[in-house]
Amino acid sequence: MKKLIFLILLSVCLFAQETRVNQLRAEKIISQVSDFTNIEVDQITYSDSYWDDLRFPATTIRQGATTKPDFDTDNLGLLFPQNDADEIAYIIAQFPHSMKTGSEIKPHIHYWQTSSDTIQFKMDYRWMDNGDTLTPADTFKTVTCNSLAFAYVGDTLLQICSFPSIIDTSIDAVSSILDIKIYRDDNIAVGDVLVKEFDIHYQIDAPGSRTEFVK
Numbered sequence: 001m002k003k004l005i006f007l008i009l010l011s012v013c014l015f016a017q018e019t020r021v022n023q024l025r026a027e028k029i030i031s032q033v034s035d036f037t038n039i040e041v042d043q044i045t046y047s048d049s050y051w052d053d054l055r056f057p058a059t060t061i062r063q064g065a066t067t068k069p070d071f072d073t074d075n076l077g078l079l080f081p082q083n084d085a086d087e088i089a090y091i092i093a094q095f096p097h098s099m100k101t102g103s104e105i106k107p108h109i110h111y112w113q114t115s116s117d118t119i120q121f122k123m124d125y126r127w128m129d130n131g132d133t134l135t136p137a138d139t140f141k142t143v144t145c146n147s148l149a150f151a152y153v154g155d156t157l158l159q160i161c162s163f164p165s166i167i168d169t170s171i172d173a174v175s176s177i178l179d180i181k182i183y184r185d186d187n188i189a190v191g192d193v194l195v196k197e198f199d200i201h202y203q204i205d206a207p208g209s210r211t212e213f214v215k
Contacts, residue, residue, distance in 0.1 A: 046205050056198045061182075062090040072194055077112070079192035080184035085122070091180040091198060097209040099174070099202050104167040106201040109145060109182070112194040113159035116152045119193055120186035121145035121161060126179040127168050130213070140181070158196070174209045 061078065063069060068087040069078045081087055109121055124140040132138075149160035182198055209215045 048205075056091050056093070061198065064088050064090070069195075070192075075112070075194055077194040077196045079194055080121070081192050082184075082190060083187035085183050085185040087183060089182040089195075089198070091182065093178040093180060093200060095174075095176050095178070095202060096204075097174045097215070098204040098207055099176075100205040101172045101174075101215055102167075102169045103203040103205075104165045105178075106162060106165050107143075107180075107198070108160050108162040108201070109198050110158065110160055110196040112196070113148075113152055113157045114155075114193075115189060117189035118186065119145075119161065119189050120184065121163075122183055122185045123163055124181040124183075125166070127166075127171055127176060128179075129171055129173045129176050131173065140179070144185075174213060174215055 063071070063078070064087065069080050069089060071077070072079050078089055080089075107123060107125075111119070111121075113119070122142055122144050124142050126138055126140050128134070128138060143163045143166070145161040145163050147162040149162070150157060152159070178200075180198075182195075184193060206215070
């Protein structure tokens with residue numbers, strides 16, 4: 001009888017342990033999907049938004065009609081000259097369907113900093129939704145790169161210079177188009193500045209859009 005009681009108690013303990021393990025597994029799965037506010041067969045949305053990069057390496061940026069700025073084939077980057085705002089890099093950005101509509105974007109430049117002198121990059125931009133009509137108000141706006149990510153400590157530093165955040169709440173459709181001109185407008189730092197990449201940080205709130213042209 002004692003042996004039977006022992007076996008029954010052992011079975012109960014093992015069952016309770018297995019139940020607890022399954023409970024922990026379920027809690028882990030729930031925590032992994034807790035960022036989703038809605039899960040359906042045809043839609044997933046997030047309870048929060050996240051940042052991602054829309055990237056334009058210097059190897060893919062369009063140079064001007066005179067193929068300026070020069071491309072440095074040794075160090076791989078565009079060379080923006082001192083005191084010459086006419087050497088412009090041209091970019092057309094189309095935002096992914098995953099972008100959170102009406103949210104801010106944060107453009108920035110990755111470049112080689114070789115002195116403590118201030119580099120003044122400028123960006124002219126025009127942002128439109130697909131289906132918009134071009135009007136006189138849709139002129140290029142200008143912003144200046146004014147925030148450095150790292151303190152310069154000498155030698156050659158891979159630096160990030162950020163432009164002010166841009167928000168246009170009228171942009172509320174997927175695949176909006178941002179026309180961009182990047183150039184240098186300073187006579188402070190001597191010589192060329194090598195630019196590696198231009199990026200745009202943007203927010204996502206879903207893997208994509210529910211329909212082809214509407215979020």
